[in-house]
Amino acid sequence: KNEVEQSPQNLTAQEGEFITINCSYSVGISALHWLQQHPGGGIVSLFMLSSGKKKHGRLIATINIQEKHSSLHITASHPRDSAVYICAVSAPDKLIFGTGTRLQVFP
Amino acid sequence: DTGVSQDPRHKITKRGQNVTFRCDPISEHNRLYWYRQTLGQGPEFLTYFQNEAQLEKSRLLSDRFSAERPKGSFSTLEIQRTEQGDSAMYLCASSRDSNYGYTFGSGTRLTVV
Numbered sequence: 001k002n003e004v005e006q007s008p009q010n011l012t013a014q015e016g017e018f019i020t021i022n023c024s025y026s027v028g029i030s031a032l033h034w035l036q037q038h039p040g041g042g043i044v045s046l047f048m049l050s051s052g053k054k055k056h057g058r059l060i061a062t063i064n065i066q067e068k069h070s071s072l073h074i075t076a077s078h079p080r081d082s083a084v085y086i087c088a089v090s091a092p093d094k095l096i097f098g099t100g101t102r103l104q105v106f107p
Numbered sequence: 108d109t110g111v112s113q114d115p116r117h118k119i120t121k122r123g124q125n126v127t128f129r130c131d132p133i134s135e136h137n138r139l140y141w142y143r144q145t146l147g148q149g150p151e152f153l154t155y156f157q158n159e160a161q162l163e164k165s166r167l168l169s170d171r172f173s174a175e176r177p178k179g180s181f182s183t184l185e186i187q188r189t190e191q192g193d194s195a196m197y198l199c200a201s202s203r204d205s206n207y208g209y210t211f212g213s214g215t216r217l218t219v220v
Binding site: 090 | 140142144147148149150151152155162163196198200205206207208209210211212213214216
């Protein structure tokens with residue numbers, strides 16, 4: 001069993017839909033990261049969380065430390081949101097990654 | 108600062124050849140990490156440096172792999188006697204320390220033929 005599990009693995013949506021990606025982890029962590037990866041490989045950091053909730057534009061990330069679970073929400077999805085979204089945990093001196101969720105948003 | 112730079116972006120090599128990749132982190136970042144990502148998978152940890160000291164190496168890093176960070180600035184990752192299984196995206200990231208976020212480079216895609 002992977003230490004960081006994401007669901008779903010693949011997700012398709014129509015433009016404007018509300019999207020949720022889930023992440024569960026089984027190790028002790030100092031922080032949880034949500035990352036975005038576009039074709040070609042570049043990874044962009046979206047959020048770093050150790051508790052509660054953060055919001056940036058149409059993106060919202062939440063974490064429940066007791067349940068070892070985090071969610072990434074995208075409101076009013078847009079085709080430019082199409083990418084792979086990766087959950088990673090700081091444990092503690094390096095990142096352990098999930099396998100990613102491939103999101104495609106169609107117009 | 109232009110972020111984390113990796114060179115080359117792409118490398119095609121014949122099996123058995125040696126390859127070397129370079130990563131230039133953000134200048135004030137003490138920590139530098141190397142990860143490897145194969146198709147459809149999340150990145151896997153290879154090694155990390157705090158300044159010039161290599162503090163941890165993954166079991167994935169066989170004897171054919173070596174990484175250095177002389178003077179605590181740029182880092183190199185060398186793979187000797189490449190094998191087809193080494194084909195992957197090699198990602199570099201840097202951070203101030205574990206309490207801060209990470210900045211990733213664009214990666215070096217290695218293809219061993």
